Amino acid sequence: MNKLFVLIIGTLLLLALLVSCSGKKEVDSEKTNTNSDDKLEISIMMHFDGIEFPQKGNDVEKEIEEYTKSKLDIQAAPGATFSEKLPAVVASGDMPMVIGMNQFREPYMINALRGDLFWEIGLFLDQFPNLSSINSVIYDNISLDGKTYGLPRVRPLARDIYIYRKDWLDNLGMEEPKTVEEFYEMLYAFSYNDPDQNGKDDTYGMTVEKEGLINRFAPLFGAPNGWEEKDGQFTHTTSTQEYLDGLNFFKKLYDNGLITKDFAVIERSQWEEAFALGKAGVWPDTSNAIVRMYNRIREHEPNVELGAFSLLEGPHGKRVAAGGGHNGIFVFPKSSIKTEEELIQVLSFFEKLQEEPMHTLFKWGVEGKHYDLVDGKPILNESADLHNEVILPYTLPLGIVPAEENALVGDISQLEQLERELPVENEEFAIHNPTTKLISDTQAEKGPQLNTIISDANIKYIMGQLDEKGWKKEIDRWRTSGGDKMAEEYAQEYAKLDK
Incomplete structure (x- = not known):
């Protein structure tokens, strides 16, 4: 009897111990994304356009981990490689906790988002002051079916500008243009009035590639930016007289020798080089390119002076095409972030990245290495490789809000000031594309082929x-090949959201 009693008690104790151990394992499994230092372990897959990603444990990464109380596992790949790998990664279901991507409008990603493979984060954003303060238009532009699945890598909504040789304009005794007519006069003078004063006929007005300026000039002449919505119906910009007016202005520049003659075939590098080497007097690009181009030119022409402007008064006033306001988004797979609690922890990491210490790190680098504080202002150490050690690997691919928003302020040049001011001035006059937040199956499947019809027709014209x-006739061919179908699909998507 006593032996039986002891056996029963022993069995019960053993069962209790097993249950206890089982429970302990379950609790541990819930903490798989934290380590012994209570740091959140975050795996991130993102593109990287530098030469070589910095080694693990570098000074920049250490500062990020220390401030955000995290442990980072960053998988970085060049843009082209990243784009090739991403569909297979998503299809496998074996994804990191965070993926930074530009391809969220591709059919496979639309299916994945609608298939509930990623968290809808819009429901949680009001808990994060920095993330929720991002312009609602940008969140709208990256939404799908009215839902927010990603954090945008924010950039200005309307950042198209014209960078020009101010020293040439001064040589000619001319003022910065304010209207389309004055802009034409400037390009004409740059082409025929020897603006560099070398006594040679070796300059022209503006360097362009393909039909890039048509998308700038068409809205300026009153055309929609891509599409126009009216009473739930969608009209493509090429169906308007205003688009043809902008195209005719471009043709006038070409016919009179004011722009690149071989614009239809040159590469981006040749387009930039024409301005950098002093062949063309105007370079149309985006606001963040001013200082970079200035530094490039002054290496061989130390006395160069550049200027930049964006808004021109056209027949319909000041108008500038708006973009999406982002350079891709971060999404959060449910396969690796299991609970809302974990999601909030990861969003908290991105929230802290927007605070002053992290923005200062992204803008200036590591104090004592990339910059020094002098009278409370950061001064860059010119011998430090800020671009390859900080900007390319961390600031650009990992940033949400632009670093200068909250970073310590140093002395900035007039050109740096222009980089900040011009896109802000543009916003008031920005013309938005109403289809940015809409999905068209035809666009997803046949968009590149359809765009080629328009591009080829424009170049030939x-x-x-x-x-x-x-x-x-070519525009009609575009419509019958899928353009009209796109308009129908956008109208259907718009009606769903309107409900």
């Missing part, structure tokens, strides 16, 4: 290989 009747 500008170069005189098509007359106006022939150009309109």
